[in-house]
Amino acid sequence: MFLAGEWVERDKYLEVYNPQDNSLVASVSAANEKDVLHAIEEAIEGAEVAANMSVHERISILDSAANWIKNNKEKYATTIALEGSKTIKEARKEVSRCIETLRISAEEARRINGETISFDQMPGSENRLGYYYRFPIGIIAAITPFNDPLNLVAHKVGPAIASGNAIIVKPASVTPLSALLLAEAFEKAGLPSKVLSVISGNTRDIGDSLITHPAIRMISFTGGLATGESIMKKAGLKKTSMELGANSPVIVLEDANIDEAVKSIVSGAFWAAGQNCLSVQRIYIQEEIYQDFTEKFVNRAKQYRVGDKFSEETDMGPMISEKEAQRIESWVNEALENGANLLCGGVRKGAFYYPTVLDNVPLDCKLVNEEVFGPVVTLQSVSNLDIAIKKSNDVNFGLQAGIFTNNIENALKAVQKLNVGGIMINDSSDYRIDAMPFGGIKGSGIGREGVKFAIQEMTEPKVVCFKVSN
Template structure:
């Protein structure tokens, strides 16, 4: 596939091979972008911003609705692209493609709700003859940098509201999964999006990211990825808006009064969805001592039933990790935990990029699996004696994206809601529950700002005050 710069699809002799992580087979190639391609994309985006800013809102709505319909019509093809270039099983990929339709549709709907309000200037003595209002205007060029784990919908989460708000975009998709982003760009152009508004530069971050994030023409950086990369962006960006959705180590609390079967089903799914390569995936489960033994037994039994294998096999529950290097990293962390005394309940072995779903108990605080984001198919069980203890331990890491509690008690639920240091609390659901219209983001080292279409639009627009002295 070719990258999109300005009003043309651009190819280069220097290529990046996109390979299936299951068997390393070649899926396609994309151009390996360079600094000059970023410069060309930014020049095009300057023109694209002038174009989109002048478009009436109903035209932006029309383009986004059409794009949603195109994705819906080609949903199976989009799903197969997601599953072939990435880690998701075909069943997981179909859900992502469906969510992309929702994201584009909500972006269209929110475009008509970018509203201001009147300001009562005469509330201050001496301003009796003044009246006015504020409205929101687009900020300009947005640099969007997206990860591999949701290669379609997370692109839509940045591009959709950016277009709805009247901005232009330079998108840098993940190096290993660029095809879904390019297919979405094709859908938007087919839907009638004017050239130059969206630019997609494929390439290695080491070659092109600095040129993108440091350029003063970029007025906002919207980044989803690792915490260390996010910290580097903050250091280099200069004076511009920054939205960061970073790492996590999501905790779940299981109280003794909960529906245990529901808790087990939801947390197994939450731990191993997308091979655990999920920023809101379940990593730590704090189980009340009264039900711990039963929970552990049934959780491990349910985990052992999961089938790992080829993503496009309809019966596969968990596909490969994105690269063998990532699988080796998880393997190293698992060995470290065992060496420190953690009790391995199931899994823990690797074959190439396939890593067995892995469950630990008795994880020591010194282990990286306890305190850092594993971003792999590993979950830790902990026995706790009270809700106080569970909340204290849940808050004991530097991340705070999502948390969850399973309980029938409203008192327990609202205590967790108040006291968990996270951006979202799921009650009787996994931490990985999300719909695309809700505000999404974290606290502490899990990021800055919020995504979710309405909330991203607030970041991607600014209020302008108008005052008449009559």
């Protein structure tokens, strides 16, 4: 692991398996509590070093790390595909996005600005003038998931370095290799030691020490709702940024381009085997076009090619583990036992779960109310937009949503009424660029990622006021 700028080994190891065939990919050192405490102690000094780095030094390091990854792109993509669920084509896209995330971080490093303050707006303050500027928060603990093992780490490390912070990353225990390769890129880029640690290990062994330590001033977590709530209870008086998943709806109205909607939503539902916080889960279709849309959607879903992650012909690989595929299987079976109709899929082969489409799913089933995080979507006919909006909002998540319509008034109504952090017009919920603010409401979390907005979370304003004589 990468402990305060040094590569170290330990006697205990985590074994990393390829979920496609359960073959051993690598063994990585498993951190213990002493390692966490050491990383934090070193990061205290690292935070001072980071805060004192000039802006041009931060820019140079971020650009150099991006260049290193670009020059080794296939190595990074292969690692993502080996340890996780993504096909090699999906992995290459993630590497490209990681490079973009670091480039944006370099650009935003020069734009961490403050403002002048008109103190003389207050009677009696005519002889005062000043401003505020933003300063780094200190040490950030980042806990990242398996589904985007490189770019989601970059979304925490890039803004942290751009804003002059030290950061300790605890990647998902099933996909630590990509995060370690990101650390390698920063080492090659000349990042001062002690600014970054990437410590691999089981959350039960090291999580609480990382979360509760008083020197940690911010926790940036991407993962499940239950874990996020647990972290919030343990963390104490710290800043937190939480992206906790979703149950994303997409609305398709009668005036939509059905073919474009089908193409976009199929991709949005089954990209990365549906293991994506933005993945389409619920589709509400206006009743006038329900049959036409359903036939086209099911036909396209059946054409989705499932198989070897390293084949250029494959559209979808396995889920992250056979256990997760079994969970999805049980959720689908629950819906079918309660009257849902299976339109396609519903097949599990080891860790592979085939693209699955259902309709007539009872509203109290898990597939409707919870985050499925797998390649399963539900279809429901609705008579009008108002009902679609009500149903879309009727869950404890609010990350992103999509609507397909050619009526600007309908689009604007959805913008106003859908309770989410982002709305995609004539696109699926599964759309994001790395520069936009990203996050949700309700059970989808608090705070925003996206480089510029993460930097705001990772810095604090300091007010400076001069009292001058007449």
